[in-house]
Amino acid sequence: MESLKVDGPGRSGLAQRPLTQRKPSTPMMPAFMTSAPGKVIVYGEHAVVYGKAAMAAAISLRSYLLVTALTKSQRTITLRFPDIGMEHSWKIDHLPWSAFSHPSKKKYYYDLVDKLDPELVEVMQPHLSVVSPKASPADKKIHQNAASAFLYLLLSLGSKSFSGCIYTIRSTIPIGAGLGSSASISVCLSSAILLQLRTLSGPHPDQPPEEAELQIERINRWAFVGEMCIHGNPSGVDNTVATCGKAVVFKRGDYTSAPTVTPVRNFPELPLLLVNTRQSRSTATEVAKVASLRKTHSSIIEPILEAIDKITESAYHLVSSSAFDSKKSGSVQKLGDLMKINHGLLAALGVSHPKLERIRELVESLDLGWTKLTGAGGGGSAIALLNSNATPSSLQGLQRQLDNEGFEKYQTTLGGDGVGVLWPAVLRSGSEDEGGEEIDQENFLNAKGIEGVEMLVGVGLGASEKREGWKFWSNVGPHVDDEGRQEYTSG
Numbered sequence: 413m414e415s416l417k418v419d420g421p422g423r424s425g426l427a428q429r430p431l432t433q434r435k436p437s438t439p440m441m442p443a444f445m446t447s448a449p450g451k452v453i454v455y456g457e458h459a460v461v462y463g464k465a466a467m468a469a470a471i472s473l474r475s476y477l478l479v480t481a482l483t484k485s486q487r488t489i490t491l492r493f494p495d496i497g498m499e500h501s502w503k504i505d506h507l508p509w510s511a512f513s514h515p516s517k518k519k520y521y522y523d524l525v526d527k528l529d530p531e532l533v534e535v536m537q538p539h540l541s542v543v544s545p546k547a548s549p550a551d552k553k554i555h556q557n558a559a560s561a562f563l564y565l566l567l568s569l570g571s572k573s574f575s576g577c578i579y580t581i582r583s584t585i586p587i588g589a590g591l592g593s594s595a596s597i598s599v600c601l602s603s604a605i606l607l608q609l610r611t612l613s614g615p616h617p618d619q620p621p622e623e624a625e626l627q628i629e630r631i632n633r634w635a636f637v638g639e640m641c642i643h644g645n646p647s648g649v650d651n652t653v654a655t656c657g658k659a660v661v662f663k664r665g666d667y668t669s670a671p672t673v674t675p676v677r678n679f680p681e682l683p684l685l686l687v688n689t690r691q692s693r694s695t696a697t698e699v700a701k702v703a704s705l706r707k708t709h710s711s712i713i714e715p716i717l718e719a720i721d722k723i724t725e726s727a728y729h730l731v732s733s734s735a736f737d738s739k740k741s742g743s744v745q746k747l748g749d750l751m752k753i754n755h756g757l758l759a760a761l762g763v764s765h766p767k768l769e770r771i772r773e774l775v776e777s778l779d780l781g782w783t784k785l786t787g788a789g790g791g792g793s794a795i796a797l798l799n800s801n802a803t804p805s806s807l808q809g810l811q812r813q814l815d816n817e818g819f820e821k822y823q824t825t826l827g828g829d830g831v832g833v834l835w836p837a838v839l840r841s842g843s844e845d846e847g848g849e850e851i852d853q854e855n856f857l858n859a860k861g862i863e864g865v866e867m868l869v870g871v872g873l874g875a876s877e878k879r880e881g882w883k884f885w886s887n888v889g890p891h892v893d894d895e896g897r898q899e900y901t902s903g
């Protein structure tokens with residue numbers, strides 16, 4: 413087992429099977445996991461729609477995917493997605509491989525796919541319509557969206573000889589709250605399938621940064637394909653943050669060309685309170701509201717969008733400067749001020765909501781930090797950057813108020829790791845050599861709530877001492893260009 417420490421199947425691969433498993437009827441590879449974070453937009457939502465910059469950061473709420481190989485004779489692929497109450501199996505030999513592998517359609521792991529092929533989407537339909545046939549129409553849509561992301565990736569990247577597997581996802585990210593849950597699962601799925609096909613090497617400590625960048629880009633490109641299956645027309649910011657981690661500045665000049673994505677790898681890990689209003693909202697409606705206001709009051713709205721652009725730019729320069737120190741209240745104060753101003757401008761654009769204002773009022777009246785809506789607004793979630801008054805006891809007071817008023821609070825850290833791999837799905841704690849703690853289907857499915865999942869898988873709050881084993885491409889090292897900036901252009 414020693415060489416399994418050499419990170420990922422690209423290096424250790426099938427040859428690393430324990431001796432006891434070398435029988436034809438046993439799984440072809442050890443169980444392994446991938447994980448990716450959710451995101452918050454810290455600055456610049458809505459303005460980003462008009463070509464301005466937005467800064468989005470990874471949060472410590474994450475999705476986790478456990479891939480369990482079946483024996484050679486078990487020719488099925490099973491999705492177990494308990495968070496959305498879905499389970500489905502396909503027979504591998506019945507899937508429409510030939511349509512996807514036709515020379516006019518075939519895509520390879522290194523290809524850039526920037527739109528879904530309508531004919532291939534059509535070919536998948538009979539295999540999606542059998543997913544959760546008895547569920548309500550709303551649930552069926554949720555289930556089939558998630559299944560379509562998986563299936564499009566599998567059929568595009570895999571082949572008929574793909575091994576039987578079970579894909580189990582558990583996520584600590586609330587779904588549909590604007591926190592990038594769909595991008596996070598798309599990144600987990602894309603990285604897992606690319607790993608299974610041995611098209612990724614690493615992450616490993618001696619990996620050259622350029623190689624790690626390339627791997628990250630591949631994962632991100634295919635995660636974007638998964639996002640397109642779930643969302644139709646995503647901007648790409650969510651999957652980029654979920655892949656790269658930390659924070660990114662994202663800008664899309666026009667929709668016909670690739671966005672510019674600048675990783676902010678020195679983004680500080682900041683304590684953040686995330687509050688879900690539980691007020692449902694539609695991103696499309698909020699975006700349309702701003703569009704209409706911009707049309708009617710162009711000379712007023714344009715400067716607001718410009719000002720938001722300046723906020724993102726200032727925040728980027730602030731965290732990139734050598735003087736920035738997240739332990740110093742002055743530095744955090746500046747970031748907080750920018751959040752507060754950004755919220756005010758978003759409210760001026762008409763995308764706040766009484767519930768978002770109530771959360772801001774509560775945090776400000778207790779003097780615990782700076783609050784801003786995140787994402788589309790009109791409901792969804794608010795974020796509060798905490799100041800030094802935010803002690804456990806003062807936060808308890810806030811928690812009571814939020815509970816009483818029906819809000820859902822998550823404590824998270826901004827700027828965490830991007831996509832990660834645990835290969836095999838065994839956590840080693842500290843220096844002991846006795847094989848560590850294996851994560852299997854049963855204990856993964858039975859882990860209770862966010863705490864249970866985080867304690868079991870060893871990434872996230874309260875489990876930092878158990879992270880041994882998880883590896884992250886984004887930690888391999890930043891690629892810095894001639895001007896000292898860390899540049900990255902996504903597909």
Ligand SMILES: Nc1ncnc2c1ncn2[C@@H]1O[C@H](COP(=O)(O)OP(=O)(O)O)[C@@H](O)[C@H]1O
Pocket residue numbers: 475493494495496553554555557558559581582583586587588589590591592593594595597642643
């Ligand atoms: N934990 C999960 N398990 C399975 N599917 C998920 C999970 N999280 C998200 N999804 C998929 O992503 C969709 C959520 O996307 P969306 O409504 O845009 O919310 P968000 O803003 O959180 O990304 C769900 O309908 C489902 O198809």
Ligand SMILES: C[C@@](O)(CCOP(=O)(O)O)CC(=O)O
Pocket residue numbers: 453456457458459460461589590591592647695699786787788789792
């Ligand atoms: C309002 C917007 O800037 C962000 C929407 O974020 P979300 O859907 O709430 O995660 C729209 C977009 O960038 O496509």
